[in-house]
Amino acid sequence: MASPEPETRRKQRVYTATVPRIDVTGQFNDYNASDIENRKIMRKREAVLVRWDTDERHFYQQEYRKFYRKIKLDRDLLNYKYDWTNKDCHSQCFRIIAQSLQSSRSDKMEDIDWFIEKFYKNEEHTIGIGKYDDTYTPPARRIRITKNITFDKNDVIPVYSDLPGETSKNLEIPDNFVYEYSNVNFVDKSQEPDLVKAMELAQQEENLIKCNCHSGDNIVSCYENKNCPCFKMNKKLRKFQFHIKDRPRCEFSSFKPIILAKHTDVMFDNIGFSCSEVCACAGKCTNNTLLLANKKIFPLEIYRQNPHVGFNIRSSVPIPAGTPFRTFTGEIRESVNVSDEDLDYAFKVWQYNETRLPVDLKDMKFTGEYKRLLFELFQRDFFICPTTCGNVGRTAGHSCVPNVEILRVYQKSVSPAHINLIMVAREDIIPGTPLTIDYGADFAERLKDVCQCGTFACMGGRKYSDILIVYYFSFKLAPCVAKLHELKFEKYRDTVIDVIKEEEIAHRAKRRRLQAH
Numbered sequence: 284m285a286s287p288e289p290e291t292r293r294k295q296r297v298y299t300a301t302v303p304r305i306d307v308t309g310q311f312n313d314y315n316a317s318d319i320e321n322r323k324i325m326r327k328r329e330a331v332l333v334r335w336d337t338d339e340r341h342f343y344q345q346e347y348r349k350f351y352r353k354i355k356l357d358r359d360l361l362n363y364k365y366d367w368t369n370k371d372c373h374s375q376c377f378r379i380i381a382q383s384l385q386s387s388r389s390d391k392m393e394d395i396d397w398f399i400e401k402f403y404k405n406e407e408h409t410i411g412i413g414k415y416d417d418t419y420t421p422p423a424r425r426i427r428i429t430k431n432i433t434f435d436k437n438d439v440i441p442v443y444s445d446l447p448g449e450t451s452k453n454l455e456i457p458d459n460f461v462y463e464y465s466n467v468n469f470v471d472k473s474q475e476p477d478l479v480k481a482m483e484l485a486q487q488e489e490n491l492i493k494c495n496c497h498s499g500d501n502i503v504s505c506y507e508n509k510n511c512p513c514f515k516m517n518k519k520l521r522k523f524q525f526h527i528k529d530r531p532r533c534e535f536s537s538f539k540p541i542i543l544a545k546h547t548d549v550m551f552d553n554i555g556f557s558c559s560e561v562c563a564c565a566g567k568c569t570n571n572t573l574l575l576a577n578k579k580i581f582p583l584e585i586y587r588q589n590p591h592v593g594f595n596i597r598s599s600v601p602i603p604a605g606t607p608f609r610t611f612t613g614e615i616r617e618s619v620n621v622s623d624e625d626l627d628y629a630f631k632v633w634q635y636n637e638t639r640l641p642v643d644l645k646d647m648k649f650t651g652e653y654k655r656l657l658f659e660l661f662q663r664d665f666f667i668c669p670t671t672c673g674n675v676g677r678t679a680g681h682s683c684v685p686n687v688e689i690l691r692v693y694q695k696s697v698s699p700a701h702i703n704l705i706m707v708a709r710e711d712i713i714p715g716t717p718l719t720i721d722y723g724a725d726f727a728e729r730l731k732d733v734c735q736c737g738t739f740a741c742m743g744g745r746k747y748s749d750i751l752i753v754y755y756f757s758f759k760l761a762p763c764v765a766k767l768h769e770l771k772f773e774k775y776r777d778t779v780i781d782v783i784k785e786e787e788i789a790h791r792a793k794r795r796r797l798q799a800h
């Protein structure tokens with residue numbers, strides 16, 4: 284039995300949501316009670332060499348079946364269409380990716396063939412975590428550090444190390460890997476009294492935003508319902524979005540893909556508001572962008588291939604463009620309580636002078652005390668900090684051509700303590716592709732010369748830095764990005780792992796049998 288965690292290391296945590304963490308392995312208490320050295324020992328003890336054919340294949344098949352069943356049979360997801368070749372959202376996704384590239388690099392645009400020749404076919408430069416044409420082929424032999432980092436049987440995320448020359452004996456477990464796992468945000472009571480106060484005040488009827496919508500057993504249609512207070516707030520927040528004439532605004536609903544309208548300040552300009560468990564619909568409605576993410580159904584794995592980059596994540600099933608597939612959780616802290624070390628993992632979620640504040644307080648029927656506190660909080664910066672406790676989101680690597688975007692969705696009220704971060708696929712993501720985000724301008728300086736994303740537009744790819752690539756119009760670049768994506772998909776279709784084919788064939792056969800009866 285591990286020794287108890289010293290009192291000083293324990294925090295008085297206030298969790299901002301009510302999703303419980305389930306300890307099915309019996310190990311979580313041990314793990315939680317250990318100091319970092321003990322946690323490392325525990326992880327090392329668990330680590331084993333595994334082989335794809337004999338040990339892992341079966342596990343992946345099971346996970347895939349579980350995923351497929353949930354997508355098809357979960358009653359809450361009946362309106363969700365799992366469509367990973369939805370042509371409608373492609374052009375917009377690629378335009379957004381192209382716009383981001385265009386803003387950070389500059390040069391005249393050449394034709395598509397030149398672009399493909401230069402950046403796609405040049406294998407030498409497509410190594411590293413961002414290997415752009417990757418498809419999912421797990422290594423035949425690898426070290427499995429843990430079967431499930433989450434300690435929750437409904438959220439199985441294995442962790443592997445694929446570093447060359449590594450064995451379960453000489454395995455290195457870095458300090459930053461032995462964090463506590465939590466799928467909900469929390470605040471430290473002693474450090475952030477104002478956030479705790481905001482959470483308390485938001486319980487009062489005037490300050491709590493919830494709905495009374497219900498419709499028996501069917502999925503409740505809160506979205507587009509003018510009488511739903513949560514949808515009204517969701518719509519109100521949409522007004523703060525930067526908007527391009529004739530282009531649709533980004534929508535935050537439960538089942539529609541989230542397609543951004545522009546690339547800059549994506550995090551601060553695109554905000555949603557969702558129904559939650561305190562509503563009559565319990566969040567099982569069309570106005571809950573967190574619904575799918577909180578189901579945690581997309582099977583992910585954490586792996587390490589490159590010692591400089593450390594751990595990263597990937598999915599073993601395709602993630603369609605615009606899908607909010609996971610939340611990004613951690614401790615909500617004011618910037619003064621965020622250290623340099625935290626900045627490696629932290630996300631700024633609330634910014635003083637934010638050009639678009641979540642609400643105009645004058646419009647709200649909040650109590651005077653809550654309005655005063657919100658006004659106070661508006662003047663400070665807040666982060667979500669997963670350094671010591673967070674979920675799989677903290678492991679996403681940086682890429683100069685990221686395939687994931689992080690966005691904010693409020694629930695229950697509009698203080699920084701009510702922010703949730705969702706991880707949204709920017710394009711159809713092929714299994715095995717590293718799930719990457721753009722760490723943003725602050726981090727860019729740190730990664731400038733060392734970035735190992737390996738993508739065609741990597742700012743750290745020294746060889747490329749002297750080829751000035753600047754695209755002057757995103758519509759010219761968009762077809763190139765789309766073409767690269769198409770090539771990736773072709774390759775994926777050719778090499779798609781048997782398990783997916785088998786599962787789809789089995790599912791279709793079952794449906795035919797059922798129809799025949």
Ligand SMILES: C[S@@+](CC[C@H](N)C(=O)[O-])C[C@H]1O[C@@H](n2cnc3c(N)ncnc32)[C@H](O)[C@@H]1O
Binds near residue numbers: 627
């Ligand atoms: C938020 S953490 C990501 C998870 C981290 N790899 C781990 O093992 O816990 C950020 C750190 O990952 C590494 N990293 C992420 N993306 C990288 C990239 N494209 N190139 C080089 N290092 C990267 C850097 O060390 C960075 O400080």
